[in-house]
Amino acid sequence: MKHHLYPHSTTFSPDPQRVFSFDLEGRLISVFKGGVVYKRDLSSNVHVRYQQEGRQREVLNPEQARRFFEDVERQIQDLLPILPEDLVCRLRDRYTPDQLLDQKAKFLQVYRPISILPPDQYLSVVLQATEGCTWNKCTFCNFYADRPFKVKTPEEFAKHVQEVQAFFGEGVRLRKSVFLADGNALALSFSRLQEMLFQTRQAFPGLPVASFIDVFTGSRHTPEEWTALKDLGLQRVFIGMESGLDEVLRFINKPGSQADLLEFVSELKHAGLQVGLILMVGVGGHEFREPHAEASLEALKKMPLDAGDLIYLSPFVEHPGFTYSEKREAAGLTPMSEPEVETELALMAKRVRSMGLKAARYDIREFLY
Incomplete structure (x- = not known):
């Protein structure tokens, strides 16, 4: 029996095959059982991850989720007589299966759908300063198409x-942080952001703030304003770089250019902010594979980046029926297979790290909050 009573959560493992984790409210966070990982998101959807001819992903339906919560409860009930007293005290107020299922309605009272976050923000407190995206016209994206x-x-x-x-x-x-959502929340006026960051710091003192912004809206704030926002708690700015090749940006209807990005990142770094750049791998298919990779890596080399910045490499996922698919087919471009994208991602990650930068995987198929 191993258990950890952390200041932020409770974790225990009754045997090598099982690990249970709870937050301090008593809500189930995750279960590891027999090589399968089950993660409950804040609206009590259960996400399952396991290896079987590659990484497999699924989400349990509501009835399956109920049975899963009930099974976890039965296991804990069986274990209670042999658990240490301090652990039993932590588990005494754990949520019942019904209470966990009730979280969905409570979540939807507080939030509009949260479509996407950077991976290092999955354990953030999301505050929706805005809903939707200021642009919402990129051909590959439907995160905010419904609002x-x-x-x-x-x-x-x-x-x-x-x-x-x-x-x-x-x-x-x-x-671990606060994420000011949704898309392009940092495009709001400086005075509005000042007030929001002040309220955020009052409510969640000590937590750094991060947020999304696009290049074409980010340039609206002056360098002095970015510095002031940093002083109010803003720590990291995430930018959907997508590609360093202007031709690819035009193809996916992403405003801005490599030159605009270089100028904007320099402004943010001068203000003392950290940046997170999100770069797609596989976009444009085989025909753009090499020019997209080379232009993107060259752009990174020109930026004043340091060890505090993040480069996210996101395997491009083409969804049938999107405008991107129609344009790609019309242009005669050949999509890269998933294994080819994975090979390219590993190669790009190696090259990014050789620059002394942090590179990490960002798979939108594994998002949960």
Whole structure:
């Protein structure tokens, strides 16, 4: 029997085949059982990960999730007589299967759908300053296709912050940062962002703030404003770089250019901010594989990046029916297979790391919050 009573969570392993984790509210976080990982997101969807001819991913349906929660509860009930007293005290207020299933309705009272986050922000406190994306016209993306862009009023945002605090409760101790969502939240006016960051710092003191922005909207803030936002708690700015090749950017209808990106990243770094650049691998198919990779790596070399920055390499996933698929077929481009994308990703990661930069995988198929 191994157990850890962390200041932010509870983890115990009754045998080598099982590991259970809970937040300090008593909500199940994850279960490892027999080589399979089960992760509960905040709305109590259960995400399953396992290896079987490659990495497999699935999400349990509501009835399967109920049975899973009930099975976990039975296992814990059977274990309680042999667990250490300090662990039993932590587990005493754990959520029942019904309470876990009720989290979905409570989550949807607090949040609009959260479509995507960078992987290092999966354990953030998301505050939706905006809903949707200011651009929402990239041919490969449908993260915000179901909603128009909307900015919360100061009153709406203040209420939202209070609701988020209540939703997390003691579970907030597991959270490592605050993510100001949704797409391009940092495109808001400086005065609006000032107030939002002040409220964020008051509600979640000590947690660094991160957020998304695109190059074409990011340049609207002055260098002095970026410095002021950094002083208010903003730590990292995530940019969907996608490619360093202007021809690819035009093909996917992504505004901005490599030159714009270089200028913007320099402004952010001068303000003392860390950046997270998201680079797609496989976009444009075989015909663009080499020029896309070379232009992207060359762009990274020109940026004043350091060890505090992140380069995310995202395997490109083509969804049938998207505008991208139609354009690719019309242009006669040949899509790369998943193994080919994986090979290319490994090669690019190696080259990025050879520059002294951090490279990490960003698979949108494995997102959960």
